[in-house]
Amino acid sequence: MAEYFMVVLLDDHRMAKIRGTGLEEHIKYMFGGELRLLEVKVTEELKDRILQEFETARVDSRGAITDLPVAFMRELFNQVVEKRSLGPEVVEAVLEKIDQIKEAAKKESEYLPPPELEEEE
Amino acid sequence: MSRFLIERPLPHGGRLVERVITDKDAAKKMIKGCPSYDIKPTLHFETGVPVRNVYREIMSICYGFFSPVEGSMKQAEVERILKERRLLNEWIFPYPLVFDISEEDYKKLGVGPGDRLVLNLKGKPFAILDIEEVWRIDNPEELAHLTFGTPERNPEVVKQPFDKKHPGWVIYRSLQPVVLAGKYTIINEPKFREPFDRFWFPPRKSREEFDRRGWRTVINHQTRNVPHVGHEFLMKCAAFTGDVEPCHGILVNAVIGVKRRGDYPDEAIVEGHEAVNKGGYIKPQRHMPSIVLWDMRYGNPLESLLHGIIRQNMGCTHHMFGRDHAAVGEYYDKWATQILWTKGIPSYGFPAPPTDVPYGLNIRPQNMREFAYCPTCKEMAYSETCGHKREKLSGSFLRGMVAEGVQPPTIIMRPEVYRVIVKWWKKFGYPFCNENYVINKEKELEVDLEDL
Numbered sequence A: 001m002a003e004y005f006m007v008v009l010l011d012d013h014r015m016a017k018i019r020g021t022g023l024e025e026h027i028k029y030m031f032g033g034e035l036r037l038l039e040v041k042v043t044e045e046l047k048d049r050i051l052q053e054f055e056t057a058r059v060d061s062r063g064a065i066t067d068l069p070v071a072f073m074r075e076l077f078n079q080v081v082e083k084r085s086l087g088p089e090v091v092e093a094v095l096e097k098i099d100q101i102k103e104a105a106k107k108e109s110e111y112l113p114p115p116e117l118e119e120e121e
Numbered sequence B: 001m002s003r004f005l006i007e008r009p010l011p012h013g014g015r016l017v018e019r020v021i022t023d024k025d026a027a028k029k030m031i032k033g034c035p036s037y038d039i040k041p042t043l044h045f046e047t048g049v050p051v052r053n054v055y056r057e058i059m060s061i062c063y064g065f066f067s068p069v070e071g072s073m074k075q076a077e078v079e080r081i082l083k084e085r086r087l088l089n090e091w092i093f094p095y096p097l098v099f100d101i102s103e104e105d106y107k108k109l110g111v112g113p114g115d116r117l118v119l120n121l122k123g124k125p126f127a128i129l130d131i132e133e134v135w136r137i138d139n140p141e142e143l144a145h146l147t148f149g150t151p152e153r154n155p156e157v158v159k160q161p162f163d164k165k166h167p168g169w170v171i172y173r174s175l176q177p178v179v180l181a182g183k184y185t186i187i188n189e190p191k192f193r194e195p196f197d198r199f200w201f202p203p204r205k206s207r208e209e210f211d212r213r214g215w216r217t218v219i220n221h222q223t224r225n226v227p228h229v230g231h232e233f234l235m236k237c238a239a240f241t242g243d244v245e246p247c248h249g250i251l252v253n254a255v256i257g258v259k260r261r262g263d264y265p266d267e268a269i270v271e272g273h274e275a276v277n278k279g280g281y282i283k284p285q286r287h288m289p290s291i292v293l294w295d296m297r298y299g300n301p302l303e304s305l306l307h308g309i310i311r312q313n314m315g316c317t318h319h320m321f322g323r324d325h326a327a328v329g330e331y332y333d334k335w336a337t338q339i340l341w342t343k344g345i346p347s348y349g350f351p352a353p354p355t356d357v358p359y360g361l362n363i364r365p366q367n368m369r370e371f372a373y374c375p376t377c378k379e380m381a382y383s384e385t386c387g388h389k390r391e392k393l394s395g396s397f398l399r400g401m402v403a404e405g406v407q408p409p410t411i412i413m414r415p416e417v418y419r420v421i422v423k424w425w426k427k428f429g430y431p432f433c434n435e436n437y438v439i440n441k442e443k444e445l446e447v448d449l450e451d452l
């Protein structure tokens, strides 16, 4: 059976939040260590449900589920921290808040908050 | 001098088409007493959303990007293009280009062959169309199919029938029935808004700019994307071809036109490419971002033919072609463009590559595969060279990262390029083209016009 997963990107802000949760040892590094991420496991059944609920969602060639609303991805990180886990129960918990996520996703197509960058020297 | 030196090619058709009147008094005399028509966007045949604006074709024709095309095509010319991708003067060309209006507007205008029609853009006189023929598109759906091909007729590269999910097919399917054929002349030069103005190098100007920079060999990079480091490596490594030395210049030519939701804004695309040279990743002396106006038809091999024509006209000696060149969906074989430029596609009228047929092109294809980060080589590595497992970067993965507000690492996207994305994100409230952007763009277009 194919393996599916979702990628949780870790910037400095998120790194601070997972410190001490025991998840540090699962951090994966890409691009010469410049990108840190966690991979959350997704079952076949959950994958089908995500694809059904979110029309933009896609599965890439590696089995990663991508193109989900930002609100989904934010909640995914929150649940990783809360459950201190990378198992399928994380996505299950996210899907419990699906109405809330869909509501936020609607607004997302009009506005996304831009990040604050440090001033250029 | 070495016999291996490559010279800049002549424009397609032998000379540049230039149909722009800059003398306003002369222009005023030319349009005195002529009927006029406000250019309307082509609207999606089902949804009514703008899918094309013919002003972009008029600009590209009159400034010579599409040389030797001079105007809206006659019926016989369109038929010949659909059969063998040639103009009536023999030179190869991929797409029908027409000035189409509704029956209602045609009746109201009351014009015919021999009449001069003034075309207004944003309420100002913009161009004239000297009508030579009026003909009708009886079946736009058939025209759309013939334009792109079908699996039956073009089995070498067409994998599935075109339909309304294909934006180029939709453009032809949505054309109005009456075609006014004849030459266009711009009589009131539009002014590009920032930031597009500084990237406007129509063929005469780009050839002069190449001279000024001392560029003998120039390779073109086609884009409709903000560059990530994979693109940067494609550009700089493809440029190692050339003649006895690597190409002197890299011309980035961004196709500016109607957008699809989820694309990056055109403003971020052109400034993103500029940021690559401002940051010194490819120094500005060797790198030149530019634009061409065109509503992408996504015709993969056919689109690559148009790209070859545009860039030869601009003075390039080489052109990069990659996988899924100017493609959307899975209508074409993903290598269809490289097949065309390597051995030809007989069913489209090319028993040999477009550079090897009479009245063909004179620009060298550089067919490229992909670059991705290799953790073993510890560098961006070429797929056909590096023997390790590389970390592939999908466009959707990167878009997701941007949308989440996570700054991509330098090895994926240069910080200077990311800053450009954020700059326009702040302006539009969104990092990509959303519905507001798409609608507003087709209302505002890229230019403004003064009174004549």
Ligand SMILES: [Zn+2]
Pocket: B374, B375, B376, B377, B378, B381, B386, B387, B388, B389
């Ligand atoms: Zn390697």
